[in-house]
Amino acid sequence: MNQMRGPLEGKNNIELGHEAVLPETVDVNIRQLDPIPAPRSFINEIPLGRHLVKRVQESRAAIRDILHGRDDRLVVIVGPCSIHDPQAARDYAQRLYSVAKELEDDILVVMRVYFEKPRTTIGWKGLINDPDLNGTFNIRKGMWLARKILVDTVEIGLPTATEFLDPITPQYISDAISWGAIGARNTESQVHRQLASGLSMPVGFKNSTDGNVKVAADSCYTASHEHHFLSINVDGAVISAETLGNPDCHVILRGSIHGPNYDAQSVADALEYLQESNAPDAASRGLIIDAAHGNSGKNEVKQARVVEEIAERIRLGEQGISGIMMESFIESGNQSPAPLNELVYGKSITDRCISWERTNELLHKLSGAVRERRTLN
Amino acid sequence: MAEVNPSSQHMNPSASELERDAHDAAIRREYLHTQIEKNHDKNPLNLTSVSRWEDEVGLAPIINRRVLELDPLPSPAAVLQSLPLNDQARKLIVESREEIRAVLSGEDDRLLVIVGPCSIHDPQAALDYAQRLGRVRKELEENLLIVMRVYFEKPRTTIGWKGLINDPDVDGTHKINKGLLLARQILLDVLSQDIAAATEFLEPTSPQYISDAISWGAIGARNTESQVHRQLASGLSMPVGFKNATDGSVSVAVDSVITAMQEHTFFGIDHQGRAAAVETLGNPDCHVILRGSIHGPNYDAQSVEQALKITHEKIDHECIATHGVVIDASHGNSGKDEVQQVRVVRNIAQRVAEDEPGISGIMIESFIKGGNQEAAPLSQLEYGKSITDKCISWDDTHALLHELSDAVQKRRDTHTLRS
Numbered sequence: 001m002n003q004m005r006g007p008l009e010g011k012n013n014i015e016l017g018h019e020a021v022l023p024e025t026v027d028v029n030i031r032q033l034d035p036i037p038a039p040r041s042f043i044n045e046i047p048l049g050r051h052l053v054k055r056v057q058e059s060r061a062a063i064r065d066i067l068h069g070r071d072d073r074l075v076v077i078v079g080p081c082s083i084h085d086p087q088a089a090r091d092y093a094q095r096l097y098s099v100a101k102e103l104e105d106d107i108l109v110v111m112r113v114y115f116e117k118p119r120t121t122i123g124w125k126g127l128i129n130d131p132d133l134n135g136t137f138n139i140r141k142g143m144w145l146a147r148k149i150l151v152d153t154v155e156i157g158l159p160t161a162t163e164f165l166d167p168i169t170p171q172y173i174s175d176a177i178s179w180g181a182i183g184a185r186n187t188e189s190q191v192h193r194q195l196a197s198g199l200s201m202p203v204g205f206k207n208s209t210d211g212n213v214k215v216a217a218d219s220c221y222t223a224s225h226e227h228h229f230l231s232i233n234v235d236g237a238v239i240s241a242e243t244l245g246n247p248d249c250h251v252i253l254r255g256s257i258h259g260p261n262y263d264a265q266s267v268a269d270a271l272e273y274l275q276e277s278n279a280p281d282a283a284s285r286g287l288i289i290d291a292a293h294g295n296s297g298k299n300e301v302k303q304a305r306v307v308e309e310i311a312e313r314i315r316l317g318e319q320g321i322s323g324i325m326m327e328s329f330i331e332s333g334n335q336s337p338a339p340l341n342e343l344v345y346g347k348s349i350t351d352r353c354i355s356w357e358r359t360n361e362l363l364h365k366l367s368g369a370v371r372e373r374r375t376l377n
Numbered sequence: 378m379a380e381v382n383p384s385s386q387h388m389n390p391s392a393s394e395l396e397r398d399a400h401d402a403a404i405r406r407e408y409l410h411t412q413i414e415k416n417h418d419k420n421p422l423n424l425t426s427v428s429r430w431e432d433e434v435g436l437a438p439i440i441n442r443r444v445l446e447l448d449p450l451p452s453p454a455a456v457l458q459s460l461p462l463n464d465q466a467r468k469l470i471v472e473s474r475e476e477i478r479a480v481l482s483g484e485d486d487r488l489l490v491i492v493g494p495c496s497i498h499d500p501q502a503a504l505d506y507a508q509r510l511g512r513v514r515k516e517l518e519e520n521l522l523i524v525m526r527v528y529f530e531k532p533r534t535t536i537g538w539k540g541l542i543n544d545p546d547v548d549g550t551h552k553i554n555k556g557l558l559l560a561r562q563i564l565l566d567v568l569s570q571d572i573a574a575a576t577e578f579l580e581p582t583s584p585q586y587i588s589d590a591i592s593w594g595a596i597g598a599r600n601t602e603s604q605v606h607r608q609l610a611s612g613l614s615m616p617v618g619f620k621n622a623t624d625g626s627v628s629v630a631v632d633s634v635i636t637a638m639q640e641h642t643f644f645g646i647d648h649q650g651r652a653a654a655v656e657t658l659g660n661p662d663c664h665v666i667l668r669g670s671i672h673g674p675n676y677d678a679q680s681v682e683q684a685l686k687i688t689h690e691k692i693d694h695e696c697i698a699t700h701g702v703v704i705d706a707s708h709g710n711s712g713k714d715e716v717q718q719v720r721v722v723r724n725i726a727q728r729v730a731e732d733e734p735g736i737s738g739i740m741i742e743s744f745i746k747g748g749n750q751e752a753a754p755l756s757q758l759e760y761g762k763s764i765t766d767k768c769i770s771w772d773d774t775h776a777l778l779h780e781l782s783d784a785v786q787k788r789r790d791t792h793t794l795r796s
Binding site for chain 2: 029129137189192209212232
């Protein structure tokens, strides 16, 4: 790893900057600013080989085709709520790949490889932020691990999906990602719309935590435009970025504090709204439904039933559902975060997930539903 | 000592250098846009005749297909050195932050008044307004702690002019280089009028360039639930207000206050302008701002009481957040109508005079002329009139500030009588 040791050492020192003469009005509440190696060094150290680049490009194109109605398959974004164990992630990816290959005529499986968790207030923020799960916040290690896991997953044969939370992280990992999400707490945020406008893969905007679809629709519209803003470049320096706009943004229904919104009426209402709004094509053709979060009250048994219900509706020919999101891992349920050696293998340390066996069943159900829907035409 | 990447060193760029850089960038952009049009291909991903910087540096052609231009910016250290705070400004900022803390915690019985244009678009008008406000600040300093709104970053509902830093020439040329320096210069000019500055923090990278000159910060309604902004607030050196969400939720604003009071570690940039892991200590001086919602205003007494009730339920110790809220008389609280805004301010003044508890401060959008006009380059604009939200005119503002001052005096007299 690039030996860029920060100039500031010792967790207990309150530092206010180094060579620059900074006034005492700056950094009163900052303990340390520790440089992280630039994206270029991570990308060079863990490159995405040509053959893998091709896979990412093809999967992005396939997702685009589904969103724009040129491919009648269902996008299924499935995997752990968050990644905390590289070995379990690999294990899960291998299981998922064999099923994905089997069902590829009917569903396009994308693995959730989530590294950044937005919390309601505080809590473990994900692998990049605290890879050792013990409050040591070794971000350099976390970023390295995250990129390694992503590239390995693409190597195994699966396209990857992630939530983009922090605006700097994409520079380190987005070349390996085929689909991105902007979470409910960030769906109205200009910073995140700008970010989406410059991302090279389709991006879904979740409805806001109060259930509002309008702001997600506005986000799709906004992100399809050019934007200018401060960002960092591949050498990790501050730059002014200009983006071309992302025409493949769409809405995700994920329930709200008022209850679920995965039912047929909510889907129809949302689509009607989107078609009348100025949201771009991909957004007005179909939605993605997140079976977890507000749509199942964070209960994995309910989540599985929600997926079955949606599969049934698809089987009967319901239109407007481009894809579905599921939180799934090896073991069902969840456990409290702790260092790896204290944890049960293959079980989520954030939201409750559906077990692998049940997931396998559900994937076959979804695939069957798409096949039967085809016979209706 | 850590190495600085030579390509990112921009020590003390001169104004003419900046103009030249901006001009070159504009020519490059022009060429690229012509190439895109020529190819009649709306999908930039398939465009091969236009080389991206990534092709030049030999990276895989996948990462940044949609990012067209990446102009290097001066580091925060370079900007702070080329436009430093003088002793008067430094002293003013340290003292005003203390005063604001004291007012928000109730140690000081004055009212905090955060007043000024919705957004800054004209350096001359900004200084003009600062001079006027500076005089009134001095006159009414017994009763009011007046801080000027110096807002450079505008969150839009969808698209529109994003503020001085993003597009200082208001013509789509996006000279962010120039915008950063101009913004800082305007801040220094405001401070020279012996008045402290308040701003909204929107972009996570820009605070490094200006936050040393700011005495109070806001996180807007559209970002109040955002972890990125809560983390940012946890490392800021001044009191920060979180607006209620656009759906009216105060609960998420309180969650934000709680989150920002904690230590955080996250991705940011350092003073050399490089990606860095930032460790913060937490900001104990955060509070809630009531700004109305899509469902209507929330500046009334019941809403204030309810907001503080929620705050007390979630925060178990005394802090500035549990002491009171700041009320934004504009935005959702007056339907973006400056005439209504005046009425809202009067209403709040009345209630302060009647000693209603829980009102720590008020925010007012005000400029030299009332109302607003369409955004356009400076030469086409009417002087002293907002190009974003409608503002109250200076004359009306002057009258309102006196009313607020009288209200505080009346409240104080009531207390004196009691004791």
